Amino acid sequence: MVILHYWGATDLRVERNLAQQLNRRGIAAVVMELPFHLERTPLGLRSGAGAIDPDPAKLVQIMKQAVDDVRRTFDWIESRPEFDSSQLGLAGTSLGAIVSALVSGIDSRVASGAYLLGGAEIAHVIWNSSRIVKERDAMRRNGVTESSLRGDLAEIEPANHLRSRSPKRSFVIGARYDTVVPPRSTEALIQALGNPQVIWLETGHFGGFLIEKQVHQEIAKFFAASETGAEYVAPKSIRAPTLRLGFEANAESGIQIVAGVDVWRSNARGDGFASILASPRGPELFVGFKAEKGLSIG
Secondary structure, three states: OEEEOOOOOOOOHHHHHHHHHHHHOOOOOEEEOOOOOHHHOOOOOOOOOOOOOOOHHHHHHHHHHHHHHHHHHHHHHHHOOOOOOOOEEEEEEOHHHHHHHHHHHHOOOEEEEEEEOOOOOHHHHHHHOOOOOHHHHHHHHOOOOHHHHHHHOHHHOHHHHHOOOOOOEEEEEEEOOOOOOOHHHHHHHHHHHOOOEEEEEOOOOOHHHHHHHHHHHHHHHHHHHHHHOOOOOOOOOOOOOOEEEEEEEEOOOEEEEEEEEEEEEOOOOOOEEEEEEEEOOEEEEEEEEEEEOOEEEO
């Protein structure tokens, strides 16, 4: 199977860890670098810079290049006698999951796919992601709207391809409080795939790294079951802590940056919560409630 990394990856530690989990179950894995990343990064740029181009036409070409790269990787796997290429699979994280979903809808060789923190409706992702700010602003300056972008990216929209062709088995892991790939886009991927196994993490886009091993174990179980034709039933949830990063304002210390982790939540939405925070003045306990999106009072 082929593993694809997230946008801006500077190493392949996460992907190699997943590959090791798969290897323990007798599944060979190939880790592929996406365009503009790692050793494919143009001179003078950071890894991932240029992968999300504000020119829709260039973005289409970059995504098509990524799809072609994966398909050529499949060709290489099929040429190697040490691999069993009868059950090709794909696993991707974030951008890698979006590319994996697109390939899954195009290449009939994909028998199973696992999509971690990814989604469909690429235009919606770009227009609402908390990470794609500079590129989105450049698009706006050039007169691009979310509606026009949807049309511009129709050729590389995973949902458009998955409606007519999807893997026999699929597994989606989303984050309920994701601001990088909005849950609406993950829901769109689930709908396009038909009837995938699904786990919703009660965290944001980056909270999953704290339960990376558990997530990788479930993905490995899924692919092992797919290889043998056995049934795989995803657990209802994998507990993941909620991480917080932001600015705190109070009368004593003024405004300061803080980071921390929730130790208590009143409900699944986290309307009320308690967090242990690290600040320039030392550790703090914050107990409060959500006043609105991005603002809490306590």
